[in-house]
Amino acid sequence: MRFVDPDRVDAVLPSHIITRAMTITSQLVAEPDEEARARIIKTNSDLWREAGRYLAKVMDGKCWYCEVRQERSDNPVDHYRPKGRVAEEQAHHGYWWLAFVLENYRFSCTFCNSRRVDVEGGSDGGKQDHFPLVVGSQRALKPEDPLATERPMLLDPMDSRDVALLVFDETGVPSVSEKFSTEAVDAERVEKSLELYHWKHRPIASKRRIVFKRxxxxxxxxxxxxxxxxRTGEERFRLERERLLRALNVMADRATEHSAAALCALRGLRTASASAAEALELP
Ligand SMILES: [Zn+2]
Structure with missing residues (x-):
């Protein structure tokens, strides 16, 4: 997971989508009848599909949660706060008032946002309608309730502190960063995200492992x-090394799949390897 800057998201969304999203949100919030609200959401669902085409550009077509490039995903927008129901609270009717709030959208692959079972790998996951909160935090139940009182369990790619909590190693499965973790619940949040974003999915873990080793x-x-x-002063060695440093830099670039794993590998090596340190400094 790499940090998705909200300013970059704002920059890619065209004004007609922003205006339409605001208009529908006003209609929804003003509508007291639950069935009528459901109809508004259903008839305007093309909006988040259209928004998805633009959100894809922010990370060069990669899922914001797992960094796998999405070329043929059918429903690429995840509502970070689920719009229809909340699996953790049966009485909650979902964050319906955020169905067309663009800040609630995350470009996402099917493995991260839908329930999937990986039969061969023995893992399952997928966020679906899950939105657990840290114990003790106050859940918003209606539009007037502040979201700031909620502490989501699931790591958010649009929160740089959440992104910093993840470290990758040679196993290919991320864990909590000792450097950036400040409280016990951080490890719990990482563990919950591993489960609900399906980050233990074997083929992806295997790709990250390969990136890390490479x-x-x-x-x-x-x-x-x-x-x-x-030793020799021969130019050919210097030129070949330049080529490898560039290759390392590309592996850690935010546009590359599994770049977070490459970045962690480089950071881990930078004291032992002059090349790792230099690759990190390249523009
Ligand atoms: Zn994903």
């Missing part, structure tokens, strides 16, 4: 080329 291999090769260049 960074180490390329860093080692680049370090060797540096040593060859220093």
């Amino acid at each position: 960074v180490a291999v390329v860093c080692s090769a680049a370090d060797q080329l540096l040593s060859d260049f220093e």
Whole structure:
């Protein structure tokens, strides 16, 4: 997961979507009848599908939760706060008033936002209507209730502190960052996100593992080329090393799949490898 800057999201959404979303939200909030509200949501559901086409551009077509590129996803927008119901609270009617609030949209793959069972890998997950809160925080039940009193359990790609809580290692499955975790609930939030975003899904974990290992291999090769260049002064070693540093930089670029794993690998190596440190500094 990489940080998705709300300013970048604002920049890609065209004004006709923003205006229409605000108009429908006003209609919804003014409508006292629950069935009529459900009709408004259903008849305007094309809006979040259309918004999804623009939201895709923010992370070069990657799911904001898991960084897998979405080329043929049928329903790529997840409502971070679910619009229809909340699995954790049967009496809750969902955050219906946020159905057309664009800040509640996350570009997402089907594995992260829908219930899926991975039969071969033995894992299951998918966010669906889940939106657990940290114990003791106050859930918003209606439009007038502040969202600021809620402490979501699920990590949010649009919250930079949440993104910092995740670290990747050679296992391919993220865990809580010791550096950025400040309270016990952080580990619980990471664990819940692993489960509900289906981040243990074997094929994805395997890809992250490969990315993590590849960074180490390329860093080692680049370090060797540096040593060859220093020993011989031959330009070809320096040029080849430059090419590898660029490759490392691309692996950690936010537009690349599983770049968070590559970034963690580089950061972990930067004291031992001059090449890892240099790749991190490249513009
Ligand atoms: Zn995903």
